[in-house]
Amino acid sequence: RLNEAVVAMRATLEKRPREKVPLDWAASQNNLGLALYALSEREAAGEHLTQAEVAYRLALEEYTREKAPVEWAMVENNLGNTLVSLGIQLNDKAKINEAADALRAALEVRTRETFPVSWATSRLNLGNALSGVARFDMGTGALEEAAAAYDDALTVFTRQRFPMDWASAQNNLGSIYQTLGQRTSDAAKLEQSAAAFRAARQVYVRRKFPQDWAMSHYNLGNTLQLLGGVTDKPEHYGEAIAAYRDALREYKRETNPRQWALAQAGLGSTLHWLSMSDANPKTLQDSIAARRAALEVLTIDAAPIDWANAQNGVGMSLLNLGNLERTDKYLGDAEAAFTATLKVFTRESLPMQWAFAQNNLGDVSWNRASYGGGKVEYQKAIGFFENAKQGFTEAGYTMPIPLTDQKIDLVKKQMAKK
Template sequence: MRSFDRQGQRVVPPPGGRSPQRPPPRWPLRIALRLMPEAALARLAEARLTGWGILLLCLGIASDLTQLFGNVAFWAAGASFALALVFLAALVLRTRFCQLCAVPFVVALVSTLVFAAVFGAQSLMAAQARGVIADTVPGVAAGQDWLKEILDRLDKIGEDTAATRQDAAEIRDSMATREDITGLEARLLAAMEDRLAAARASGITDAALIELARRISADVADPQQAFRELENAVEIAIRVQQEGRQGSNLGAFVDEVLARVASLAATGAYDEATVEIDAALAREAEEARLLDERREESRARSLRLLDAGLEQDLLRRDAESAAARLARMVEIERPEGASLFDHLRAVQDDWYERGRDRGVNLDLEVAIALARRMVDLATDADQRGAALNVLGNALQTLGMRETDPARLEDAVTAYRLALEEWTRGRVPLDWAMTQTNLGLALAGLGAREGDPARLEQAVAAYRLALEERTRKRVPLDWAATQNNLGNALQVLGTREAGTARLKEAIETYRLALEEWTRERVPLQWAMTQTNLGSALAELGEREAGTARLEQAVEAFRLALEERVRERVPLDWAATQNNLGLALQTLGTREADTEHLEQAVAAYRLALEEFTRETAPYYHEVASQNLARAQALLDERRKAP
């Protein structure tokens, strides 16, 4: 048991300096049991009566004396009451001694009342005292059954505590005799005598405890701080032993390492235990590396197999299955935490641009399927608007190549849904871009169906877009919208008797070319030159002379300098077809056959890319143009 000096520091008696003390008599303990916690019982059992114990002993003695006095008062009250009854009977029966019984009767009656009052007061005081004690001392029980149980356990508590202290004393004494322990280390270990037994019981050797004390004494000079550090270290050491025995539920490898570490730590081989942990961590890191390599190999194998499956899907012309494989590839390839939507959009853009520029419809079908997956994957208005817009683009591009207007109708629907997500008030430029795309789809339907209402809707959509797509704000986008507006005006102009719409279309194209220059955007410049040539050719057909037609031919030939077949085969074919139209019209106004022959050659070149499979609608249009031009040429050649 540790004692304290006046400053509160622990004072450790020298080894062997304590003399055995005789246990106290049992009756003081019986008196103090109601007040003492179990720890105090253990100390009393070892005959270590502190000031608290002496105080409790005195209270017990006073309690017994009070109870004895109460018992005497009780019996005296009873005797007095009995005498009072005797004297009362003598008075009632009028015996010979009745006159002598009056005074004793009164005395006996008064004595009965006095002794009864004293007994009642003693009982009340005892009850109050028990209540106060019960409220003041935690863990006190008032029942006699509890008291009997504690008394029965008292001997065992004393024996167990004595055994524990004897064990700790043996550890302390054995350590004190070692020559390799410094004074501070010895004091630290002696002060920990109540934890040494628990440490030894957990499997920790004396050498391990000495090693802990040595390390702490070398690092901490203050005795009180050193004691706290050692106390904490012993708790950790005990926990290490427990963990080594209990296991981790993380597999045999971890459990074996923890067991070996506990075995080393039990002997004080803390450095070796650390080496064991580091070796285990290194092995685990190697396992993780191998696992990562296997995971990377599996990833590479999966991507290769998916790519092989994609090729088969393309051979089977199964766009939906191809899109599913591409989406799976994106999931595998994207970095951890990256947006799946953004990566899928990049893949969709790639397939759309390839299908648009190379003229492969299957690629556009795959782009459509990917865009539909993006719509399903979108989580907010921005993503939904973007997905619906790119879906409309793919549908529109493919729809312009097909005779069936269903794709263009679907594109119009997709753009209008996109406008519900990309509102003008929230994202004005995105809204304007979608209005432009909607105008393209409507213009395509109007040109296909011959419905001026669709064309007027397209013109209205373009003009709305130009309210946000100003030349100062976004000059290139402004030029794109001007070009599209010119296309719609041109189609309307071809269906009207007057030339106002055609002239307005020509001016619109020339405005677009002010920003879409050949140096800045060569392909867009070439496209606008093609559109300008078409409007000039249409206007030239309605006017006398060949000036407008010659300007149209010049515009088409300029466009073909950038619209090369290897780069954009379908656009190249479209420009060849339009060039053939202008040359054909010129040929009808001249006596020779040069321009008609050039027109036939242009149509034939266009049909090399406008096949029935890739662009059936344009194939039909170019075929009809070629037939008419060839008929004119044959007729001209037959003429005398």
């Protein structure tokens, strides 16, 4: 039906040309953009979003702020939403920054006093854009601004009057606090994240909204996994595992392959961290199995970042399993997994992730040296750790550098004794 709507909108544009009815033509361009945007959510095709962007920009040639301020603000809002989705899909920082600018422009007309619901909608959308900006900015400024935008939206979108918008804002706020908590190792922010996801579940009940219910459990699992690491309380890992398994009650490989794979990856990650406290090889084996299951869907072509993260996770669990069982038999597979991530985690595009991959490869060489690999493996380990330091510096993420320096010193001391 959406394809039919797009065809109908284009037919309307031919029948009602810009020269004769410019404002009607602009309205049709806006409607075409909306239909293309909706189609992109169904078919996940980048060209639909690109075409939607073109349609909105054409509409803005007639819907100027001076001639039609309300319509101008509406189209700026719609353009902002499209640019957020397009920027995330293309990993394009400039598009997402343009999205934030478009939404801020819309808010110049959509004030709380005159258009409270439209104001709240654009504040919610601005929060989404700023969340996208934060993907490229390792600081907290964009995240804090996004949290403020969602909080603003919640002053209008109450649970009683707008339950679905309220739940959406709670879910998005949970994601923002999750990232803030992760970047600052702030347990309080992670608790706020968990509270927001649990709030969203008050609306996203399984019987009525099974997919949203599963999403909220998946998101909660991610937060609880992080909370376990920040607080060093293994019980949070147990809660996270339960949340992921709840999500997997609805996320099936046949019907929701991507969501299923991401939940498997999250489950695998949490089992990995749980193994740090229970020291049980079975926990690590389950972790590896879950992540390898995820990799059956998260291919490098379909989902390069998720694929690389899952490969990294497999490598980490294999490395730890070898340490737990006091054997070097897993080192080759761990090295292969870490090396695979470098197809995606390049120094130029993702220096921080590249640095972590270098660090992990250094750990493999260090382990191999400990099992009799000799001076060559020690030297390789030092080289990888030095690379990691450079990558962390280039990414502006200096927190791991002191630990990396300690590793280099230890490797040099061990090598000197050989």
